[in-house]
Amino acid sequence: MLFAGGTVMIALLGLLALGLGSLRGVALAVSLTVLVTMVASITLLPALLTLFGRRLERAVRRRADRDRGARWRSWATLVQGRPWPALVVALAALAGLALPALGTHLGFADEGTESPDSTTRQAYDLLAEGFGPGFNGPLVVVVEGSPSAMAELTEAVSDVDGVAGTGEPRMTGGFGVLMVYPDTAPQDPATSGLVTRLREKVLPGLASRTGATCLVGGSVAAAADFAGAVGDRLPLFVLVVVGLSALLLMVVFRSLLVPLKAALLNLLSIGAALGAMTLVFQHGLLGEQPGPIEAFVPVLVFAIVFGLSMDYEVFLVTRMHEEWRRTGDASRAVREGLATTGGVITAAAAIMIVVFGAFLLDQDRMLRQFGLGLAVAVLVDALVIRCLVVPAVMRLLGSWAWWFPGRKREV
Incomplete structure (x- = not known):
C-alpha cells in the first residue's frame, strides 16, 4: 500500500520540476490527498475492520470456496500460449492510437472553439467577419x-x-x-x-x-510562452517521474527488467491517451470543434496516469513476485498474479473511468479534454496493458524478469 501510494505521489510531485506556479498548487494538494489516504488505509481501515470484522467475515466465508479467478487464469493461459501474436497486435494498436500525439499543438482555446450555437461564438464570428480574423486576438x-x-x-x-x-x-x-x-x-x-x-x-x-x-x-503570445515553457521543461519532468518511479520499483522487487518494462508500457498508454485527445479535440473527431490542446492538460494527464499505472503495476506484479518466490515457476506466477488481481484492477479502473468520463458532460472544453485523456488512459492501461501486454511480456522474460545483479536464483 505504501509503495503503491508512493508511486502516485512521485508522479504528482514531478510537476514541481516544470517550475510553473499554476501547477505547483495542484501537485501539492493532490499529493497531500494521496498521503492522507495512505495514512487512513493503515490506521483507520484496520480499526474499522476490528469493529465490523465479524459481520464482514460471514460474507467472506460464504464465498471462500469459490474460485473467482478462474476466468482470469484461463485468460492468462491463453495469452501465455501465444505471447508474440498478443504482444504484436496490442503494441501495434497502441502505437497507432498514439501516433497523432506527435502532431499535438499546444495552446489555449478561445471563443472560436465553442459551439456555433453559443452567443459568444456568434459574436466571435461577427467580429472576424467585420474586422478580420486577427481582431479577436x-x-x-x-x-x-x-x-x-x-x-x-x-x-x-x-x-x-x-x-x-x-x-x-x-x-x-x-x-x-x-x-x-x-x-x-x-x-x-x-x-x-x-x-x-x-x-x-x-x-x-x-x-x-x-x-x-x-x-x-497578448493572449496569443502568452499561450505561446506557456506552451514553450512546458515543452522546454517536459524532458526534465518525464525524466524525474520515470526515473524515481523505476527506482522505487527496483527497490520493491529487486529487479531491473520489471521497472524498465513498467516505465515503457506506462509511456505507451499515456501516448495512446494523448493521441486520442489530439484526434478528438485538435482534428475535430466525434463532432468536437477543432482547436489546440490546452497546454497544461497533457502534463496533468501524464502525472496522474503514470501514478495510477504504477499503482496497478505494483498490485499485479507484487502478486506475481510472491508466487514466483514461492514456487520458482515464472509461468505459474503470471497466471496466479493475474487471477488474483485482475478483478480488483479492472473494478478499480471501471470506477476511475466513470469518474473521469463524467467530465465529458461538462461544457468546459478543458475539462472535457482532461476527462477524455484520463478515461482513455485508464481503459487502455487496465484492459490492454495489464491484461494482455504484461502477461505476454512476463511470459517471454520468464525467470529473467526477476534478475538482479548479485542476487542468487531463488527456488
Missing part, C-alpha cells in the same frame, strides 16, 4: 523609449508580413502601447509564427537602432 507591443522610437516601431510593424494593421499608438511617461492585428485567427499557427518573427527579427533590430525596449504580449 490582437498582439500587444509594449515599448519603453522615446516618441520617435514608437513612431519607428509602428511603421516597421505595419510592414511585417502577416500584419493586417495596427491601432493608434499611445504613449505616457516614456512607455507606449501598440495594438497589432494579425491577418490570421488567434488559434492559427501562423499567428504564433508572427509572434516569433516580431520577437526574433523585427524588434531586436529596432531596439538596437533606437535604444528602446520592446516586448510582445
Whole structure:
C-alpha cells in the first residue's frame, strides 16, 4: 500500500520540476490527498475492520470456496500460449492510437472553439467577419523609449508580413502601447509564427537602432510562452517521474527488467491517451470543434496516469513476485498474479473511468479534454496493458524478469 501510494505521489510531485506556479498548487494538494489516504488505509481501515470484522467475515466465508479467478487464469493461459501474436497486435494498436500525439499543438482555446450555437461564438464570428480574423486576438507591443522610437516601431510593424494593421499608438511617461492585428485567427499557427518573427527579427533590430525596449504580449503570445515553457521543461519532468518511479520499483522487487518494462508500457498508454485527445479535440473527431490542446492538460494527464499505472503495476506484479518466490515457476506466477488481481484492477479502473468520463458532460472544453485523456488512459492501461501486454511480456522474460545483479536464483 505504501509503495503503491508512493508511486502516485512521485508522479504528482514531478510537476514541481516544470517550475510553473499554476501547477505547483495542484501537485501539492493532490499529493497531500494521496498521503492522507495512505495514512487512513493503515490506521483507520484496520480499526474499522476490528469493529465490523465479524459481520464482514460471514460474507467472506460464504464465498471462500469459490474460485473467482478462474476466468482470469484461463485468460492468462491463453495469452501465455501465444505471447508474440498478443504482444504484436496490442503494441501495434497502441502505437497507432498514439501516433497523432506527435502532431499535438499546444495552446489555449478561445471563443472560436465553442459551439456555433453559443452567443459568444456568434459574436466571435461577427467580429472576424467585420474586422478580420486577427481582431479577436490582437498582439500587444509594449515599448519603453522615446516618441520617435514608437513612431519607428509602428511603421516597421505595419510592414511585417502577416500584419493586417495596427491601432493608434499611445504613449505616457516614456512607455507606449501598440495594438497589432494579425491577418490570421488567434488559434492559427501562423499567428504564433508572427509572434516569433516580431520577437526574433523585427524588434531586436529596432531596439538596437533606437535604444528602446520592446516586448510582445497578448493572449496569443502568452499561450505561446506557456506552451514553450512546458515543452522546454517536459524532458526534465518525464525524466524525474520515470526515473524515481523505476527506482522505487527496483527497490520493491529487486529487479531491473520489471521497472524498465513498467516505465515503457506506462509511456505507451499515456501516448495512446494523448493521441486520442489530439484526434478528438485538435482534428475535430466525434463532432468536437477543432482547436489546440490546452497546454497544461497533457502534463496533468501524464502525472496522474503514470501514478495510477504504477499503482496497478505494483498490485499485479507484487502478486506475481510472491508466487514466483514461492514456487520458482515464472509461468505459474503470471497466471496466479493475474487471477488474483485482475478483478480488483479492472473494478478499480471501471470506477476511475466513470469518474473521469463524467467530465465529458461538462461544457468546459478543458475539462472535457482532461476527462477524455484520463478515461482513455485508464481503459487502455487496465484492459490492454495489464491484461494482455504484461502477461505476454512476463511470459517471454520468464525467470529473467526477476534478475538482479548479485542476487542468487531463488527456488
